[in-house]
Amino acid sequence: TAQHNTSNLSTIEDMQAFMEKFPELRSQSHNVSKHVAIMGELARLVDVCSLMDVSQFEQELACADDHNAHWRELMEKLNSNT
Numbered sequence: 001t002a003q004h005n006t007s008n009l010s011t012i013e014d015m016q017a018f019m020e021k022f023p024e025l026r027s028q029s030h031n032v033s034k035h036v037a038i039m040g041e042l043a044r045l046v047d048v049c050s051l052m053d054v055s056q057f058e059q060e061l062a063c064a065d066d067h068n069a070h071w072r073e074l075m076e077k078l079n080s081n082t
Helices: 012-048 051-063 067-079
Strands: none
Touching: 012 051, 051 067
16 A cells, blocks of 8 residues: 555565655655645635635625615725725
């Protein structure tokens, strides 16, 4: 398996197999780190751009017919700094 425990390295062959897989494990670790960094940046952008609020407002526009309330909320959002 890809997950070797060092306590399972009881023979030279086990150690050789572990070392042969080490570059693969390092590569997988690097890929995980990149993905975590990307997800962190996406989460930051969602927060900075208030995309959850925008999404909620879009859903309200699509599902309700209160045009006056929608207009007021849109103007509030456009005039706010957040």
